[in-house]
Amino acid sequence: MKRIIDLVISTFALMxxxxxxxxxxxxxKWKLGSPIIFKQQRPGLNGRPFYLYKFRSMSDQKDGEGKLLPDYQRLTPLGTFLRKYSLDELPQLMNVLKGDISLVGPRPLLMEYIPLYSEEQASRHQVKPGITGWxxxxxxxxxxxEEKFELDVWYVNHQSLFLDIxxxxxxxxxxxxxxxIHIDEQDFKGTIRKESHG
Known part of the structure; x- marks a missing residue:
């Protein structure tokens, strides 16, 4: 039933x-150039990798050594607007059609975070990730x-059609x-490093 709902809603939404x-x-395309769609590998059901789609929101600005500037320096006004209203995530409806993700589920994070999860936190991969979640x-x-992961695990243990709606x-x-919404959200690894150094 959940898959049918995903297909019906995502198809209607895309149209x-x-x-x-x-x-x-x-x-x-006008403000940032190509590619228009940013894709990045993320863990799906049972941690299997897939490519998540988003509208591009950052420039390719580099420093004097040819290295990309930090994300917060490359985020454009257009990108900030798209992120503020979650418009950058609209291409993920294609991920739903493909079956990579569901409309509702734990948000797919970065592949590199997987080794950092506790056993309980890793249980978030027992269901398909989603565009939105608990x-x-x-x-x-x-x-x-930590609070996000607690909520994700709670969803995995209590998922239902009513809860998804x-x-x-x-x-x-x-x-x-x-x-x-905070555009300058700290990444998970940064939080772990901070805690490990006291």
């Missing part, structure tokens, strides 16, 4: 949002990594209000 996504594509509607980037409805409200 409805296609003109809007076309405008975003033109703006990204952690996203209960704090998103305004809560700690509730999360989808709350997500719409969160996006409209732009609640709990």
């Amino acid at each position: 409805l949002l296609f003109p809007f996504m076309l405008v975003i594509s033109i703006l990204v 952690a996203q509607v209960n704090g998103r980037n305004a809560i700690t990594w 509730k999360i989808l409805c709350l997500t719409v409200i969160k996006v409209i209000r732009s609640d709990d």
